[in-house]
Amino acid sequence: MDALHYLPAHELLRRMADGQLSSEQLTRALLARIREHNPRLNAVVTLDEAGALARARQADRQRADGAPLGPLHGLPLTLKDTWEVAGLPCTAGAPALRDHRPERHADVVQRLVDAGALILGKTNVPLYATDLQSYNALFGVTLNPHDPDRTPGGSSGGAAAALAAGFTPLEVGSDLAGSIRTPAHFCGVFGHKPSRALVSFRGHIPGPPGTESRPDLVEGGPMARNARDLRLLLEVIAGPRPVESRSWRLAMAPATIDRLDQTRVGLWLEDPLCPVDDELVSGYQTLAQALETTGAQVAPARHPLLALDQILPPYFNLLGSLLSTSLKPSQRRQMKWIARLEPWLHLFGPTTAHIAEYGRGVNQPVYQWALWSERRETMRAQIETLFQSVDVLLTPVTPTAAIAHDHSQPVFRRRITVAGRPRAYMDQFCWIALATLLGLPATSVPIGRTRQGLPYNVQVIGAPGMDLTTLRFSELLEQAGLAGFQAPEGG
Numbered sequence: 001m002d003a004l005h006y007l008p009a010h011e012l013l014r015r016m017a018d019g020q021l022s023s024e025q026l027t028r029a030l031l032a033r034i035r036e037h038n039p040r041l042n043a044v045v046t047l048d049e050a051g052a053l054a055r056a057r058q059a060d061r062q063r064a065d066g067a068p069l070g071p072l073h074g075l076p077l078t079l080k081d082t083w084e085v086a087g088l089p090c091t092a093g094a095p096a097l098r099d100h101r102p103e104r105h106a107d108v109v110q111r112l113v114d115a116g117a118l119i120l121g122k123t124n125v126p127l128y129a130t131d132l133q134s135y136n137a138l139f140g141v142t143l144n145p146h147d148p149d150r151t152p153g154g155s156s157g158g159a160a161a162a163l164a165a166g167f168t169p170l171e172v173g174s175d176l177a178g179s180i181r182t183p184a185h186f187c188g189v190f191g192h193k194p195s196r197a198l199v200s201f202r203g204h205i206p207g208p209p210g211t212e213s214r215p216d217l218v219e220g221g222p223m224a225r226n227a228r229d230l231r232l233l234l235e236v237i238a239g240p241r242p243v244e245s246r247s248w249r250l251a252m253a254p255a256t257i258d259r260l261d262q263t264r265v266g267l268w269l270e271d272p273l274c275p276v277d278d279e280l281v282s283g284y285q286t287l288a289q290a291l292e293t294t295g296a297q298v299a300p301a302r303h304p305l306l307a308l309d310q311i312l313p314p315y316f317n318l319l320g321s322l323l324s325t326s327l328k329p330s331q332r333r334q335m336k337w338i339a340r341l342e343p344w345l346h347l348f349g350p351t352t353a354h355i356a357e358y359g360r361g362v363n364q365p366v367y368q369w370a371l372w373s374e375r376r377e378t379m380r381a382q383i384e385t386l387f388q389s390v391d392v393l394l395t396p397v398t399p400t401a402a403i404a405h406d407h408s409q410p411v412f413r414r415r416i417t418v419a420g421r422p423r424a425y426m427d428q429f430c431w432i433a434l435a436t437l438l439g440l441p442a443t444s445v446p447i448g449r450t451r452q453g454l455p456y457n458v459q460v461i462g463a464p465g466m467d468l469t470t471l472r473f474s475e476l477l478e479q480a481g482l483a484g485f486q487a488p489e490g491g
Contacts, residue, residue, distance in 0.1 A: 073116030106203020123158030188455025196439025261295030320361025
């Protein structure tokens with residue numbers, strides 16, 4: 001783990017500040033790493049070698065001249081191929097966008113550049129970022145560095161694979177249906193879905209290029225191999241859009257904890273609607289026991305909303321409504337039939353609970369959306385009472401560790417295996433739904449490996465706006481040796 005390409009971002013920044021390492025040296029090392037290993041993994045799909053090296057040399061000159069430096073000065077990194085970087089392709093995995101080269105940076109990218117970061121290139125995603133596996137007709141399939149027969153997840157799968165393979169010290173993902181948290185879980189890295197609207201979404205695809213409005217449910221957030229790096233990156237990318245900065249400034253609530261023995265930990269590890277592999281549940285229980293030995297208060301969480309029966313209907317409805325704008329008429333009709341056939345769907349095979357609500361959401365009028373949205377806001381207010389008794393809530397991320405590649409269509413016919421039994425592919429959306437629906441901060445934290453050597457993560461959820469609490473808890477877990485990135489074998 002002493003290899004340069006696996007050092008945390010904050011350590012690389014320290015070495016550059018101390019004169020032990022130049023930005024050009026680091027950039028060349030990462031480019032060499034990508035050239036050596038990316039042909040096998042296919043995580044990085046666009047590479048700007050000449051531009052990155054030129055910017056690295058400029059960063060070194062600025063440091064030597066004593067110019068004011070940002071918090072990421074001279075640090076090279078890759079970005080998910082859904083964020084617009086001026087002059088670089090931004091395809092979102094779509095053949096229709098193969099020639100799209102934006103003229104200005106996404107707000108997130110501009111914040112990175114202003115902080116001194118150098119953009120090396122772009123990482124792979126599924127078509128329009130709409131799958132939990134990363135493959136598309138433009139760039140092909142991305143493999144999991146821990147097991148090439150398995151997916152790194154999606155939609156930030158290329159980002160997670162690049163981190164796990166040592167191609168980049170930081171990444172910025174986006175998360176609608178676990179698209180940060182699930183790839184982090186499958187690849188054994190850290191990922192954070194921020195509280196609602198903490199990070200600007202202008203310049204992200206989808207929507208279409210040029211979209212100014214903010215989509216429902218989706219958030220952009222940091223990914224890293226180290227919990228401290230998550231906080232470092234979030235503090236750079238969070239904040240209002242430029243026009244909104246005229247009226248408000250970011251002031252995140254400080255963490256409510258600073259030691260594990262101060263922490264009140266709630267557990268929600270099982271739900272009859274979405275079983276989790278026994279090995280993962282055992283790992284979560286082992287973590288809970290280890291936390292108890294540190295002095296943390298650990299107990300099953302009790303709250304009326306901690307039931308997938310309560311969470312999944314509004315989540316799937318609002319998700320369907322959001323995604324309906326990109327569906328073809330034939331797909332809309334298919335969703336209408338799924339809703340109508342709800343009582344009989346189980347006859348066709350394993351079915352995710354309440355998935356028919358997705359079909360109703362696709363085709364519903366706006367007044368029905370408004371009713372569901374109000375229900376969501378009521379639930380968001382109600383969840384505050386849970387966090388009066390706990391600082392963080394621990395849950396699974398998905399029912400399994402990384403799944404095997406499966407690109408069969410339609411998606412509703414895909415299956416996963418949970419505890420030896422077939423389950424619906426869409427079950428992978430269930431455990432991420434609480435934080436997405438209610439706009440809660442959620443950090444995906446690597447805590448172990450399965451008997452097959454696959455990494456797995458726990459989801460750390462906090463109250464609305466308490467991002468620094470979930471991030472601090474993740475740091476404390478790492479410092480206590482209860483969490484942390486492990487490089488793939490041979491890495």
